[in-house]
Amino acid sequence: MKHPQATRAAALSRLAEFTANMGHNYAHKRNFDYGPEADTEKDPWRDNVSKLSPYVRHKLLTEHELLAAAVKAHGAQGADKFVSEVLWRGYFKGWLEQRPEVWADYVNDRDARFKQLKAQGGLRKGYEQAIEGRTGIDAFDHWVKELVDTGYLHNHARMWFASIWIFTLKLPWELGADFFLQHLLDGDAASNSLSWRWVGGLHTKGKTYLATKENIAQFTGSRFAAIGLAAEAKPLEEDRNYKLRPLKIPPAPPAAAAFALLVHDEDCHPESLELPQKPSLIIGVSGPDGKSPKGVSEKVRTFAEGAVSDAVTRGADHFGCEKVMWNKGEKLSAILASAKLERLLSPWLPVGPLKDAIGKEINGNNARWVMRDYDAAIWPLATKGFFPVKKKAPDALRSLGMAL
Ligand SMILES: Cc1cc2nc3c(=O)[nH]c(=O)nc-3n(C[C@H](O)[C@H](O)[C@H](O)COP(=O)(O)OP(=O)(O)OC[C@H]3O[C@@H](n4cnc5c(N)ncnc54)[C@H](O)[C@@H]3O)c2cc1C
Structure with a gap:
């Protein structure tokens, strides 16, 4: 591949x-x-x-x-x-x-599940067999290897995988979602955690997705036997109801003094952002390891860092400005001070691990957020x-x- x-x-x-x-x-x-x-x-x-x-x-x-x-x-x-x-x-x-608590709860529950793994030998054994592709379910074991080797799984394989993880292997969905975030090049807080919740019956309450060997055979060219799958998918339950918090679209930043533009791994196309004028400096930052307490695979890290580096170089060429990386351990305020810039603009940072890691620091530097028209629509x-x-x-x- x-x-x-x-x-x-x-x-x-x-x-x-x-x-x-x-x-x-x-x-x-x-x-x-x-x-x-x-x-x-x-x-x-x-x-x-x-x-x-x-x-x-x-x-x-x-x-x-x-x-x-x-x-x-x-x-x-x-x-x-x-x-x-x-x-x-x-x-x-x-x-x-519009429901950021779903992500915050996922993070807390995921961490609690990792603690449980340490304390419960049976659970730990099942988890290790699953992530090492040693379950004996040929299709599942194949997808584990494919995911780790390539950083990609077809959408249907992701659905079967999540269903088998939850209903056949009876493993906590949060640990499956975490395994995906460690290895998927496209690993995304929203698509990933909400798709796992959807398969388990938490997103559309009570509606689950059951993987069957017939369906797997039909859509994979009969490559797998997929023996031993659960015959039913009883919805997972939670005693939480998430409140909708309507999105507040930020106003377009006004034209004013010189500013620095942040480029992060959630938005690597600075040329098409609606900016009041050209930035004087582009600051690049990536933080893929925050996606999982176990960190991410080398492929995922390389892709995210490469995407930001490509965007920073393109952006600096396009706007004819300087560029710099915001490396781990450095203060954003120090980068701005050394460039003698007081204004910072950043493309919207959606709910997820990067926002958890650096959102506060960006806000602390009086950043103005730039939301794309498509997302705002x-x-x-x-x-x-x-x-x-x-x-x-x-x-x-x-x-x-x-x-x-
Ligand atoms: C359990 C599970 C976990 C998933 N985790 C992620 C994830 O972390 N990141 C992620 O981007 N997608 C995720 N998906 C959604 C979907 O599987 C992938 O977006 C899709 O497989 C990407 O492959 P593609 O580019 O070849 O898709 P294509 O079929 O070619 O689709 C074109 C584009 O549409 C979007 N898209 C397609 N299907 C979906 C979908 N079901 N949900 C959201 N967007 C979609 C993607 O941006 C994709 O690139 C997940 C799905 C499941 C069932």
Whole structure:
């Protein structure tokens, strides 16, 4: 399998390659997981799904760009299925952004589960067998290896994996979500934790996803026997009800004195941010290790750091300004002071581990937040389920010149 390069150039190249497949091909074949074995020397990318997610997750490519390419090539109707999947990402981002306690509770519960592992030998054994791919369930063990080796799993494989983890192996969902965040190049607080909650019956209360050997065989070209899967998926329960906290869209920062622009690994396309004027300095920061108390794999770290480094270099060239990295242990205020700058602008930092790690320090430097029009249009729609978002998206995005 070809490992994606963490650059915008590589993202654009993959986008150009896949655009022809975003219509009929995607609608009919997206659910099939042919596995990395289907990659050939001639075509190292399976052509039924885009594998653009590591780029989209770091905003080396924006969702706006993805949708525009799909609709231009296939028309709104022809691209409908692809458009829906891209909107799922915005739905999850907006949903979590408006219920930040879901993420905070996940972090606390995950840490408590790791403590439990230390105290309970049986649980620890089951967890170790799962993350080392030694469960004896061929499909699951294969996906563990594929995830660790490539940093990617097909969406259907992620659903089967999470279902087997929760309902067959009876392991805590938080530890499965954590394992994904350690290894997925696209590991994202919202899409990941909410998808795990969805499979377990916590997101859409009482509605679970059950992996069956027949379904796995049908969509994997009968590559696996998948013997011994749970026959039922009883919803997980929690005695919490999360309150919706409607999103407050920050006003566009006014034109004023010189400023520094922060570039972080949640937004690696500074050229397309709506800024009042050119920045005088670009400050780059990445913090992928905060995704898990166990840290992230070398592949995940390299991708996130590479994406920021690419963005900082591009941004400095584009704006004709200086650049500097904000390294661990350094004070942001000291970087600003040495550049004699008092103003800081930052692309929105969504709910998640990077915000937990550096959000306060950025705020402490009187930062103004820049939210993308696309996010400001889609995220507030995520008040309940996905389908109202899908329905309202064409209206919400029309003012951005997009005809869905
Ligand atoms: C348990 C579980 C965990 C997941 N964890 C993550 C995660 O950490 N990060 C992440 O980006 N996605 C996650 N997903 C969603 C989805 O599996 C991936 O976005 C998708 O598989 C990425 O592959 P692709 O780029 O080839 O997708 P394509 O099918 O080509 O889709 C195009 C783009 O649409 C978006 N997209 C597609 N499907 C979904 C979806 N179901 N939810 C949200 N966005 C979607 C992605 O940005 C993707 O790049 C998870 C799904 C499950 C079931």
